Amino acid sequence: MAEEIRTRIAPSPTGALHVGTAHTALFNWLFARAKSGKFILRVEDTDTERSSEEFVDDITDGLIWLGIDWDEGPERGDGYGPYYQSQRLEIYKKYADQLIEEKKAYHCYCTQEELTKEREEQTLAKKAPKYSGRCRNLSEAEITKFKEEGRAPALRFIVEPKQVKFKDLIKGSMEFDSSLFGDFVILKSNGMPTFMFAGAIDDFLMKISHVIRGEDHLSNTPRQILLADALNFNIPEYGHLPLILNPDRTKLSKRKNPTSITEDFIKKGYLPEAMINFLILMGWSPEKGGDFWALDDLINEFNFESVGKSPSIFDQQKLDFLNGYYIRKMSLGELAKAASDFLGKNDFVLDKQKFLIALSLVQERLKNLSEIPEQIEFFYKEPSNYKEIIVPKKSTNENTLKGLEESYKYLSEENDFGRDSLEQTLRAIAKKNDLSAGEVLWPIRVALTGKTASPGAFEILEALGKKE
């Protein structure tokens, strides 16, 4: 009957968790969860030069932060592991041998220089650059000679000319002419498999039913299908997601945009809820409309029919809006929890009661958690730099002084610092002295906060309370 739905995310740990990877992971996870399937994390660390364990940690931490958990992968689940490709080398070797045995692959002794030269010549002659296949039929003598020269061979897959067809879940019917490909490398001369080869094998062995990935892999798909065919593998379903772009419409890159989940979003005080909501809205739109989506709701609502085909541009403003929205939506307790997690060991957090009150005043003004210290600072220490800004724009020194004196007179005698009674009285004082409300309230607020923009005077007065 219907096979189990198994999706995967297969990042290569050559960098921190990237927005694009998180985006793809989200779609895979959602599909698996929606179908009661499994979501697998596979580490594609075959690029020994650039891969590092540090990045693996960054990637797993980032996914966990987002709320995307995996059923199988590093440190959890098993059955089809190991989930590091670097630990699966013997498997790839076995399949490589099989292909050699069946004369579907051959050793190529061409050097990097030779290949580059060949490509350049082809480009110059306005021909499609493609490996000539000259090592396909090497004589014994030639092989011996290359070996004596100390050349280590790569293994190339023989591409038979044919039309490769498949139906993409998102893009629809696809057809490629393999005669345009040229024999591609499946085992590098250092013995490591290429992404093309290892991916095809692992997707089969790990029983991946749906390969959902970025559109940048669309052109790789026919090659992997060719490989799978040669190996007698079942072909999984493929779905290629539209990419995320920089504002200049180039492929999203570190140079031009924030891309690291850890560095650019977690550390800057973004909420996972906002990030998820932001990511899902790029390339997907809910059938029944709605702008706000949480992971749990998405599981029921997500489907491939509503996935778009065109790429999205990363919009920082939209993310900021979403983050502010989720901050405002939190209960005070939730905000305090998120804030103290974010701030870590921080003086502000010490007095919990005080911290809560301070947060309640700035909650609706926050775009992200990192703005908290600056916004609640006045609550903990007296401002020193308010002299320049204490006189309201439309007022005078005299009026400001008068307002301050009159309200001080009242406040020093008053014990009820509830914001409502405060408001009543202070407004009355303004009126009695022929001052505008602003001429009384602005100076008080600025003297207390040292800021031109802050919570309101009554709220601050109430929160700070009367000095003993």
Add this chain to the structure above:
RNA sequence: GGCCUUAUCGUCUAGUGGUUAGGACGCAGGAUUCUCAUUCCUGUAACACGGGUUCGACUCCCGUUAAGGCUACCA
């Protein structure tokens, strides 16, 4: 260069032959107001271009243009 993909407000998108082309972010204005923010209201702004098909195209077909991807012993 070749192959592939894509094309609705600045951005994310709804739309599947007949709509005043809808929503959200942004921006502008307004209400509230001591500032900022919140909230509410109003406004702004789009079917890339050219041919068809059709009584009628944003919608279907073909081109063009533009953007992106692949064309690596990166993934």
